[in-house]
Amino acid sequence: MKRLTHLPTLRIDPSQEIPLKYNRRTYQGVHGDTVATALFANGVRILARSLKYHRPRGLYSLDGECSNTFMQVNAIPNVCTENTLLRRGMTVEAQNVKGTPETDRMGFMDKLDWAMPAGFYYRTLHKPARIWPLALKQVRKAAGLGVIAPDFEMKGKYDEIYPQADVCVIGGGPAGMSAARAAAAQGLRVILLESRPWLGGFFDYRPAEYHDGVPLYRRARELAQRLEETTNVRIFSHTAMVGAYNNNLITAFQQGGPGDHFDERYIEIRAVSVVVATGCIERPLLFENNERPGVMQIGCAHRLARTYGLLPGEQAVFSIGHDLGLEAAIDLFDLGLKVACVADIREDGQDPRLVDELAARKIPFWRGWVATRAHGKKTVTKVSLSTIPGTQQRDFGCDLLVASAGMTPVTGPLTLAQAQLQYDLHTGFFLPAQLPPKVHAAGRLLGLHDALAIEASGHLAGLEAAADCGVSVDADRQRARENLDSRPGPVRGCKLVLAPVKGRKSFICFDEDTTIKNIQQAIAMGFEATELIKRFTTAGTGPGQGGIPGHNLPLFVAQYLGEASVAAQPTVVRAPLVPTFLATYAGSHHDMCKRTPVHDSQKQAGGVMRRIGVWRRARYFSQDFSCREEIVNVRNNVGMLDASTLGKFRIWGPDALQALQRVYVSDMSKVSEGKVKYSAMCNDDGCIIDDGVVVKRGANDYYFTTSTARAGVTGEWFRYHTRYDGWNFSIVNLTDAFGVINLAGPNARQVLEKVADADVSNAAFPYIGYREFTIRDTIPVRAMRLGFVGELSYELHVPSSYMQALWDILAEAGRELNIRNFGVEAQNVLRMEKCHLIIGAESELRTTLHDVGLGFLWDRTKTAAKTVGAVALRQTAEQEGRLKLVGFKMEDPSRTPKDGSLIVDRAIRGYICIARHSFTLEEPVGLALVEAPLNQEGTRLEIFEDECGDRRLYAKVVPTPFYDPEGTRLRI
C-alpha cells in the first residue's frame, strides 16, 4: 500500500524500513509504525478474532481501548499492536484463532449466539451434574486470549523511579502543555506525562487552522519545543498514567526509546497538585456489526493518514456525531479518499465552515442520519444508513465506515482520584460534579473544542495547581479566567446511544462480545444496577476494561429502564488505567536482606544458608541435615555458632528500670552488675512473645538481648507500652553493632582462656556471670556465661568490625581441639534436649507464659508496674483445658515422630512442636503442646502423623529437661 510520504504531520520515517514476521510471513513496516499500522500498510485488515464468537476484528481506534488488535509479539500474549511501536526483529502471531484471523476455523461460533445469552453458563452446563467437569474443560479452553508458556522468560530491563513534583500534569496535549508551562513559569517542579511517544494530543495530526493561519499541528510542535526547553519541566513521553491514589500519588509507566537504559519503567510520583488534561476518546456508535473490520473511529481514520501516511480505505461512508468527523472527511477527501456520504447524527450545530467545505467538495452531507448496519462477511462492503427514527433507509457500498457517536472524556485519572462523576446534559459527558482537593481538570475533557479555549483552560489549571503549592497567583488567575471566559465554552454533545437497529449483533463491549441484547436479558433477570449488569454480562471486564462500553453502558441502561439519563451512573473505573506488565510493576526489585559480619566465612565453611526473618543464617554445616557431627561435637568438645542476629539493646536513663518493669514479667530491680538475668516478655494476652537476658552496666544503664525476630520491634514495643507515662529513658538498638559468637562445649574454656586477657576460670567467671574484657589486647568483648545448648558456653558480644577477626582467633585457638562450627539446626536440637524454649516453635498465638512452664518468671507482686500481660497471666494462672508444653519420649524408640504430628484420642488434643532423635540420649525426644490433663507425667500420648492411615505411634509424657536435668554441665 502506498504511503503518503510528504505530510508535515507524519510521525513515521518512510525511508527507514523495518521488517516484521507475522504469521510466518515477512512484511515491511517503517520506523514510527506501530505493529498494527505496519500490517495495515501491508493490506492486513483482520487482525484478530473476538473472544466468544470469533468474529473478525480490525483497526477501530489507535489508543488501545479494546482487544481488536491483540496479538502475540515475541511470545508475549495480548500485546495491543495498535499502539506498540514496531521494532526490529519482532515476531508477531495472531492469537485465539484456529488458523489465521482471516480464516479462523472457529468462526462458526458467531452463529451460536442464540445458545449463549447473558450468563448462559450459570443456567446450563450443570444439568446433569456429570456434564459439568466436561463442560468446564471446554470453557477453560475457549476462554482467555493469548498464550504464555510456563517457561517463558521476559527479556529486557525494567526499572523504577520515584520523582517528586509540585505539579503533575497528565496529558501532553495543548491543555496539558499550557498547564505545565503556566505552573513552570512560577518556578515549580513540574512533571508532564504523555501516553503517546510525542507531545501534541489532538492538535498533533490536524492541519486545520489554529489561529492566524497557523495550523494546529505546527502550534503543537511549537508548544512542545518550548516546554522541552524549560528546565523545571520534566517530560515523560510514551508514558501511560495508570494509577492515582490519595494525596496525589500518581503512578505511570514509560516505554524506553533509543538511548534509554530501560525497556519499561515504573514511575511513582508524589505531587502536591495534579492537572488532568487527558482529552477525549470517541464514544462508539452502536449498530449492527459495529465492530466489523473497516469500521473505525474518526481519530483512527484520520491519524492513519496524517500520522502514519496510510489512507484508511478507498471508498468511505462517515456516520458521525461530532465536527471532528466533518473535518476528517474533508481532510481525507483532500488526501485522496473517496467519500460516498457523510451522515451526521446531529440535526444542527455543525461548524458552518465545515459544512461549506463539504459542499465545496460535493460530498453528500445528511443530517439526522446514522449507520444501522455494516454489511460484509469479513470486512465492510456496504453500509445501511437510516434516519434517526428509522423511517428511511439507504445503502452505500464502501470499504470504510468511519463511525462515532461523539466524544467521551478520558476521566479515568479523575475517578481514580476519587472524583464523583455526574451526567452533564449539555455535553452528554460524565463530568466531575466536584473535584477532589488539589486536582484540576482542563481542556477537551471538559467539552471544550475551540483551540484557544483549550489552551486557556490548561493555562488556568496550571495556575490553580501553582496556587495549591502556595504560590500567589491571584492576579494571573483572574486574567486567565477572563481569557477562558472570552472563548467558546463546552460544545453540545451528541446523545444518541443506539441506532434504530434490528439484528442481534450490536456490540456494546467488543472484548467480551457483549451485545445490546445481552444487556436487555440481564435487566430482565433482575440485574438493574449497572455494576451488576457489568458483572453478569461481563461487559467492560475484558482487556480494554471500560474503553469501549464505559460511556454507553450506563446511558443505555438508564434509557432502557426509562430513567432520566442524569440518573445514569458510570461503572467503576479501576487501576491500572492501561494494562501494565508485571515485569514493569516489579521494576528493579532489589531484595534487601541482612548478613552477619561472618557471613562469608560461614558460607565458605560449608554453611547451608537460610533466610530467617531479615537475616541469612547458616542452618547446617553439612548435607547431613540431622547435624549429628555438629551436635556430638558440642556435647563432647567445643563448637562455635554465629549468633549475631540476636537483638541487642542499651536502655538507660532515670526511668529505664520502670520501663523494664513494664515489659519484662520478672522483677527487674533484681538485675545486678556482673550477672545476667533471664526473663521474658508477654503481650497483653499473657502470651510469651520474647525471652532474653538483661545485664546492668552502670547506674540506670542496662544491656539486654532479644530473640532475632523481635530485634526490629523491641524499641517501639518499649515506647508503645510507656506512651502515656512520660518516662525519661533512652533506648538504642545495637543489634548490628555486635557480632555474637556462642562458644559452647565442655572444652570451651580451654579455647577462651588461650586468648582472653582475663581470668575466665569457673571461679572468676561462673555460670550466669557477665564480664567485659579484651581478647589479645585488642578486641573488646562483652561475655555472658549462658547455657542455651546445655553445655559450658560463652556468649561473646564483639564489635561487628572485629567479629571476623575474633572468629578466626578462636578457630585458631581451638584448632588442636578440632573446634568446629555448628549451625542453627544443631543448636535447635541441642537446646531441645535441654528443653530450652524457642518462641514460635513451642508456642503459638494463644500460648501463655504459664502454658510453656515459665510462669515462675512472672513476679505477681509488682502490680504497680502494670506489666504488659500481667492481667492475663493472673486470670489464666489456674485455667483448665489449655494447651500445655510437655516433654515426651517414644514407646518405640526406633521411630521419631515428625514435627507437626498430632496428639489425638477421639479428637485432636495437641501437636508435636519438635521431635528429634537425640544422639546424646540415644533415643527420640520431643516437645508437644497438649491439652490438659494430658500433660500429666506418665500420660500415654497417641500420635497421629500425616499419611499414617490406621497406624499410630505412642509416646509418654516425661519430666524435662531430657538432658542434664541437674544442670551440672552448665556450671563446670
Next chain:
Amino acid sequence: MFGRHKPLWGKKTRLKSSYDAVIIGGGLHGLATAYFLARDHDLTNVAVIEKRYIGFGGGGRNTAIVRANQRTSQNVPLYKEALALWPVLTRELDYNLMFFNCGNLNLMHSEAAMNAARMNVATAQFHGVESHLIDAKQCKELIPALNISDDITYPILGAMYHPPGGIVRHDAVVWGLAKGAARHGVHIHQQTAVTGIGVANGQIVSVETDRGKIHTPRVLLAAGGYSAAISYHMLGIKLPISVLTIQAMVTQPLKPILNHVVSSGTYHAYANQTLKGEIATGAHMDPWPNYTTQTTAYYIKHQAEALAEMLPCLRGVKFMRHWAGLADMTPDMAPIMDGNAPLKGYFMNCGWGYFGFKSCAAAGKYMARFMATGNCPDMLKPFTLRRFAQHRLMGETAALMSYSPDN
C-alpha cells in the same frame, strides 16, 4: 432453550412492617442464612436488608478460593462441610456455581514452615479431608510455571497440597442464594439502609430502615466489614474487630496456564486462574482500619514482585484491574458466630476477615439453625464472642500477636 428471562430473585417487594427475622446484609452469609432458614426451618417470613446491591461487599470482591485445610479442629469440620455444599447448592439452587475443583497448593519456604504445615495436613487427614505435604519437585510437576530454584528471595521447599479445594464463581453464589431464598419467599430489599436497631428489655424488637420500621424478634448482623461499626453505632456493643482493606487484582485473560490455586504466606501472595482465563491474585491487607476499599500502588507493585519470583513467566502478562474489599479481622483470625447474647434475639455472624467466602454455605446453615431453634449448634460453640474475655483465643493462626490492628 432459555425461554423468557425471568427475574432471578423475584419481583421487587414492598417492605413489610413485620418479619420473623431480619438479616442485615445481602452478602454471602446473610443470603445463605436466609436460604437455610427457609429451606430447613420453614422460616420464610424473613427480610434481607441490603444497603446497596446484593454482593456489593466481600461477596463480589473475593478471589473465589475455597478450601478446607485450616489449622484448628474447630474450623476444619465447618469448612469441610462448606466445601461439600457447592455441588449440592448448584443442584438445589439450579444455578451453576461453577465449582472448579482444581486443588490448592500452599507453598512453604522454610523447614519450620513445612513442619507447621504438617500439623495442618495431619489435622485435615484426621478429619477426613484430603491434604498432603509435597516437595518442591512435586510442586513443579503440578505447576510447571513455578520457580523452584534457589535464586529467589524465598526458595520453595514444598507445599501443602489440598486436592478437594479450588475456586467457585463468587457472583454466582450470591445470585444463586438470592434466587433460592426468594423462591422460598424471603424478601430481599436492596438499596435499603438499616438506620437503627430497636431493643426493649434486653430483647431485639425492631429494625429501623430508611424505608420504614420493621418489627422483628430476631436480627442477624451479617454486614461483613461494616458489622463492627453497625454493632457499636446502633447497639453500643464493641467487637474485637479491626476493619482492614484487602486487595486483589487480575491480569488480562490467558489460555490455561495455572491449573491450581497457588499461595504463599511468606510472599503474601496467591494466584489462581479464573474460568475466564485471568490470573486472579491477592495480597496482604493494608494494616490500618478503614472503610474505603481503596487500592494502593504499594500492593500492586508488591504483588508483581512476588509473582515475578514465584511464577516468572507471568512477568510477560499484564495487570488490568485492581480492587479492594473490607476484611473484618479478629485477633485470632477466626469469626464470631454468636446469638442471644448480650441481647436476646441478637445474632451475629461476622469477623470473617478474608475467609468469609469459603465458609458461607456452612456458616449460613448453622446460623439458621441457631436462629430458628435458639440453641447454639455444637459446630458454632467455639466461635462465641465470649472467648476473648475468657482468654480462649482460637489457634487459627500460629503467628504471634503483638499490638497491631488485629489486637
Next chain:
Amino acid sequence: MALTLTCPICGQRNGYEFRYGGEEKGPRPDEEGLSPEDWCDYVHLNKCVAGIQKEWWFHRDGCGAWFTTQRDTTVNLEVEQPEAQL
C-alpha cells in the same frame, strides 16, 4: 498508596512507613481488680468508627516517634495535624 500520614517529626510520608498502634483508648488500666470483661474491653474491643477516630501511629521507617492523629476512616485522610509524642 491510599494513605499518607503527617509525622510530627518528618512531615507527610507514605503510610507504609508507619505502624498502626490502635484506637486511642487511654492509659493502661490499673492491674488489680480488673475484670476479664474490662481487660478485654481495653485490649481487644474496638469502636471501629466509620468516621473520624483518634489513633496511634509509629514512624517505623523514619524517626521512631509514636504519635496520635485524627483520621477519617471513610476516606483515609488525616483531618488534623498529629499530636507529637516522643
Next chain:
Amino acid sequence: MNPEIWRRSPVSFDRRPAQTETRDNWMVVLKYEDESEGPYLIDLSPRTRWDVQDSHLAEIRPGGVPIPDKPGQCTFQKGILVNRMNRTQAAVWHLTGETPEPPAHAAYTDVTESTVFLALVGRRVFAITEKLTSLDFLDPARSAPFLLQGPFSHVPCQVVTLEKSPDRAGILLTCSRGYARDLVAAILDAGEEFGLRPAGQIAFHNWLEELGY
C-alpha cells in the same frame, strides 16, 4: 593494641585498591584503580558515629558542635556533622580527622559499629537516588545540609543531603550494618547507567574541600 588484628568494614567493593592506609586497625582505601570522574560511592563505615539521647539536648555539644534545635536540621562544623533526629536524639558523624575518644557522658552511645556509612557524591546523584527512594533530597523548602529519615531501597535510613547543586551533589547515608551488601549492590545497580563507581577516601575529601568544608 595488636596491629595485626584487622577490623572489617561491612562494605567491600569489587575493585582493586590503588592506595590504602591503616587507621585504628581498619584498612582504609584511599583510592581505587580507575575511579574515573564520578559519580562516586564511598565507604565511610570506619568513621566514628555517636548516638546522643537526652531530654536536654541543648546542653550537649558533641565535639564542641551545637546540636540543632529542630529535627531534620544539621550542623556541620570542624568536620563533625550533627543531625537532629527527634525531640531527644541526635546523630553525630565524624567526617574528618582522627578517631575521637567517646565522651563519658551517659547520653552518648558509640554506634559506629551499628550502621553502614556511605557517601554518594558527584554528577547525577539524584538521578540515582530517585530510582531507590521517594525521599525528596531536592526539597526546595530545605537548605543543605539537612536530614531525612526514611526508606531508601526499602531499608530505613538516615540520609543527609550535603549539597544539592547538580555538579557537586552529594548525600551521606547510614542504615543497619547488616544491609550493607544489598544496599551497596542496589546503589551500584541503580547508578550503573550514570557511571557510578566506588571511590576511596581521597575522592571524599576532595569533594568536601570543593564544597568549602
